[in-house]
Amino acid sequence: MAEHRDAQPAKQSVDAFAACRRAVLKSDWATGLAAFSAAAAAGAKPDAAALVYRAIALIRSHDDPSQAIAQLDAALVREANVRDDLRRLLVSPLVREGALSAAADVLSVVVEAWPDGADDRRLLSSLLGRLKRWDEAIAHADAAARACPDDAPLQAARIQLRLQAGRADDAAHVARATLELARRSGKHAHTWLIALMRGGDTALAAGFAGTLDADAASDERVAAAMVQALLNDERFDAAVHAGEAALASGQDGAALRSQLGQACLARGTPEDRHARAIEHFSRGLALAPDDIRLVSLLGETLLRAGRYAESIPHLQRACELAPALEQSRALLARALRYAGRHAQAADTLVTLVSQHPERGRWQRLAAAALSQAGRHDEASALYAGYLRARSASLPASFDEAMAALDRKIDTLAIPRARLDWAWSLRRDTGQLTRAQWERAARWGHLADHLLLEWLECRDDRIEEAFNLLGSLDETERVLMPLMANGKGVVVATAHVGPMYAGLMVLELLGIPSRWLSTTPGVTSAKYASALISTADQSEAQVAREALRALQSGFAVCIAVEGALDPAAPRVPFAGQEITYSSFAARAAHRLGLPSVFYAPRWENGKIVGTLELMPAVRPGEDVEVYAMRWQQAYLGHLRAHLAGAPENLRLSGGIWRHVRPVDRSTQPYDVDITQART
Template sequence: MVDTPGESRRPVAGTDAQDATARLREIIAEIRGAADPEGGMAALEPALRQAKDGWRDVRRLLVSPFVREGRLGPAIAGLGVLIAVYPSRVDDRRLLASLLGRMGQWDRAIAESDAAAGIEPGAAALHAVRIQLRMQGGRVAEAAEVARATLALAQSEPGEAYPWMMAFVRNGNAAEAAGIAAALDPDKLPNERVAAMAVRALMEDGRIMAAIRFGDTAVRAGHDCAALRSSLGLSHLRRGTEDDRKVLAVAHFEAGLQAAPEDVRLLTLYGETLLRAGRYKEAEPPLARALELAPDLEQARGLYARALRYTQHYGDAADQLMKLVKKSPDKLLWQRAAIGALSQAGRKEEAEALFARYVATRGDRLPDTFREAMARMEENLDTAPIPQARLDWAWSLRGDTSIHRATWERRARWGHMVDHLLFDWLECREERAEEAMQLLGELDTGERFFAPLLAAGRGVVVATAHVGPMYAGLLALELLGIPSRWLATAPSIAQSGYAAALISTADQTEAQVAKACMRAIHSGYVLCLAIDGAANPAAPRTTFEGQSVTYSSFASHLAHRLGVPSVFYAPRWESGRVAYTLEMLPAANPGEDAQAYSLRWQKAYFERLREHLASQPENLRLSGGIWRHVASADRSAQE
């Protein structure tokens, strides 16, 4: 590197040069010993201009010691003098940018990094610093712009590709990050950081198979590290086969924790994956450890509470959830979970008090009339929190292929939001529930359908899904006076008029729920089960229309064991009113074993569900149940 002196620097030689060097060192020693080092910097510049190669002494004897001692102010001041005298020294500017970044002086840090890259525009490492400082300073969009403008450098120097990929991923430009990753040779990667970031980039762009192949090759090539294992484990969870969820992801998270045993993110991922694999007891230690290291981590505490519940430590689970309620008193998710946990732990008074607060909070957010609530909802359709993957999958299942996508999507959002409004209104405005009844269509058809089935004195198994205006069904059966029981996540402590009709999965064990269902059938009730939903995090799944969906065979086995009829039920919108699809599901043939019948029943159920999903977009609902695990199609073919 060529040293270019400042314009006012006067060259010296011989004895004069030795004297100049000695004088510079004296001043450096004075600055180092001063109570106010920065105040003594005024004498540094003229001495530096006289000394030959004086930058070496300033870096070695002044700047470096201050940096080692953590005294960044004097180090920054010294570098400022160096740059004034030697404006073309890139290393000084790069160090100054780094120190300014550590001090949070982002404008100056970024300016110095830009100046260094301007001196050597072809140096990828200098542009990498420009990108990193912008990300550290929260200027992610700027970082992505710089990465885009200098993309050729990352492509030519794979060893520096990490900040480019990171900037694109953090700015939501996953495709651009994956483009860099796809061009890398996983057998010839420069370092672990690039390997891990490449897998993450491919995964974020939905190239799941490509991410897994790349990561496996990188591990074999010796680039194993915690970050790589984390991204590999997540990639297997995204692919989502049973082996992925229960074996392969778990193995990668275990390997990552061997390298970084106190990595909070890995501990949380590992615990959650064990929990969802049904290994509840094993999930407790990593989640507990994550909380020791990061007590404010809400997600880990919520998962830990679930693990405690499924190992029957109900009191401890309730305590953990109440900590979340105390920390985030307005977060309804934690309130609802805590209500169930308190009830299951036998702490009824606490549960009742929290439920009253939960309902009141939601009620305060509702308008006075249902008409006003509907109008407000329609004004806010664009805010419906529906993942894009669900919309894309539902769009692929539509029956009317002539409908415009924007129109279809708006109607789908309406169906999503109106059902959640119905739930809030029925639970929080019970005294005005009749205002929502205007949405109910003609009910006689339902009454005529169930009458002969119930006349035999036996119960009926009704199989539904998380589709259409779900909550209108309960209202309709109540109005008809049909004796019914509904499996629901609502806690038993609920005080609404329909609470007696619920079998709660929130505060009962699976065995208790099963017994309650059998009692309902023996008592001649219509038993309604959304068989695509389950409170259990390890609920079984099956494949439906290319997606992994939660599916319980409990309904079909119950119908077979008790010899009762079973019905497919789905609420739907028809001319602005709630109508109901009711169709008989297969009865067991004489001598037919439970497994054969269950498979035949499942086929019939999914055929009817598929027909429903092809109907009007208002009838989708797009949350819970079959929608919970919907994933975007793998984009690996786009490598």
């Protein structure tokens, strides 16, 4: 009887707060709070459930719910056993209203009360991630994954949170450890692929992509990541085929089109460059009009296809979307120049100089553009300032500058594809290790660029560099007889060896010469009279000036493979494609002049010249037939030069500009992903 009497007040107390609970469950916060107050005023004692429902009503009826949320604690809500109502009445509406922090605070109490609830931790992790509370978000995702280790979406969330937090290495670590799960469930494969790529595990990402079926890609993101992984591993043909298979299966999207277009460019056939890539970038841009990457890629690809006017609106749009992006503005200036809009090209480059005054490259280009636009005073002032800044950074003497080259070798960045290609062309395969060979090649690159620096910035002390010149006898023996009758000579050069020494050599020999050069015509250097500037003249103007010089008895030196036009024709050469101009051959044929191949090279620490006579015109020979014979001879001499000592490579400009990595599509993958574990 006593027990019955004790239970009676408790039941009455619970019943007294039942009205509060019913009102709160109907989202009638005011009625619920009033019922709670009435029951408490009548002397009823609230249980845990009553306290939780009152807190819910307070949280939902006040603008600042933080104080009411503080009334909730794990012990209280666990005793009340109201997990589902807390999620339904608090967490879900708070998320819908954008009150993410409040929702996360409530859900944190729920997780503390029921720590084994993987779904609660999953949602809490997502909320914390949206709030960029990365440590907490990752910790809850990891805890949820420990409870459900075979849950692919949950493992993907662990990886994605780490990527969003900027922890690429950690994300890649988790991706490697769970890769088998990703193989079994391809729906979220893009998350694993992206993590591996950002973590630098290119080979494993490509190997994983190679196991996936592009025809059955679960969505566009997976297909795009597959193409990107294969592309990053230099499997260009495989990347293109994977992307095309995904498109054929019905997948499409801006990211897929972007990666597929880049894969086409990397594969590099004329059809890829001039049609397929442009189509994919155009389709992608239609799906994502403000995607800066797609806008830039389409503009640049149209430019390099020679469709200058079409490229301009896209490059202008890229500059609007990302005003600080240097490359887009520089490409816009090139497009404007080749479209004949010289004033706008100059203005564009002047803007670029103002944005990045420390970048000498833009000052040089801007000076040329100003000159071409007729703004010669501005061009001269800008170029003079550019030279003064460069001169101030040079050592006091040429000997000191040469001695300093060794200290720069290890920091010199040269595209790996250029080094790989040049290594494959060498003749003496047993003389140097790859490391020794690369060091010598990098030194040669630095040495030639120092010669240019000295010529342009210290032309009053150019004689200091003359000590590098070896015997000039061979150069004199070949060239002098060709010029003895007062005729000009076509001198075919290339971007190899210490090419800038050539101007010094011909000057010392007293041979009147003209050099096609990218130096702006406004230069006041002593050697300026020997230059025909390609930087601020049209191709037609350059051609006329070169022909006049040849007719006047000059040796005209032309880097045949150094065309600046982004759409210049290319020819196959030693497994690559290089730009090539037939102008030199046609000039020799038209004027009936001799021509020679000339390439300065290092020999025993001195610069000497390689000279080879080029084919003479046969009586009655058609110009096209001659031009082809001449081209074959030129490429043969160039190939022989590249097989020699690595310091004579130069590795920039001309033939090096379009060197591509070898397509690895047919090679086995570098890793066995079934063994990829950490």
